[in-house]
Amino acid sequence: xxxxxxxxxxxxxxxxxxxxxxxxxxxxxxxxxxxxxxxxxxxxxxxxxxxxxxxxxxxxxxxxxxxxxxxxxxxxxxxxxxxxxxxxxxxxxxxxxxxxxxxxxxxxxxxxxxxxxxxxxxxxxxxxxxxxxxxxxxxxxxxxxxxxxxxx
Numbered sequence: 001x002x003x004x005x006x007x008x009x010x011x012x013x014x015x016x017x018x019x020x021x022x023x024x025x026x027x028x029x030x031x032x033x034x035x036x037x038x039x040x041x042x043x044x045x046x047x048x049x050x051x052x053x054x055x056x057x058x059x060x061x062x063x064x065x066x067x068x069x070x071x072x073x074x075x076x077x078x079x080x081x082x083x084x085x086x087x088x089x090x091x092x093x094x095x096x097x098x099x100x101x102x103x104x105x106x107x108x109x110x111x112x113x114x115x116x117x118x119x120x121x122x123x124x125x126x127x128x129x130x131x132x133x134x135x136x137x138x139x140x141x142x143x144x145x146x147x148x149x150x151x152x
Contacts, residue, residue: 022048028089046082056086059094073099
């Protein structure tokens with residue numbers, strides 16, 4: 001128990017949990033795998049999330065937690081890869097499971113959504129978006145080097 005200013009003892013779960021090896025893990029990822037900072041941050045976040053749920057030293061428990069969690073399969077796979085790197089950092093082997101990634105269809109906005117976007121955008125770009133909507137241009141033709149708008 002930790003003493004507090006008001007005289008009562010607070011519970012340990014109210015205090016922020018520290019993970020002393022996390023900094024070393026981040027440095028390991030930077031040196032050994034030469035990952036970008038954003039990738040390192042996301043892997044560290046995943047390991048912290050796992051550490052809150054389960055003992056990271058017990059591989060079977062970690063596998064069970066990842067498998068039984070309500071996360072999408074793509075996120076479970078990312079958790080497996082982060083845990084695999086953690087195991088490598090700690091000096092033992094772990095082969096990550098692969099999960100079937102369910103493909104989802106992209107969001108295609110309806111006409112009202114596009115009209116709301118055009119109404120809320122800067123007056124400079126609204127006529128251009130209106131033209132794109134009415135003519136049915138695709139992003140490839142708009143971004144091509146031979147586009148009409150390159151000469152404006």
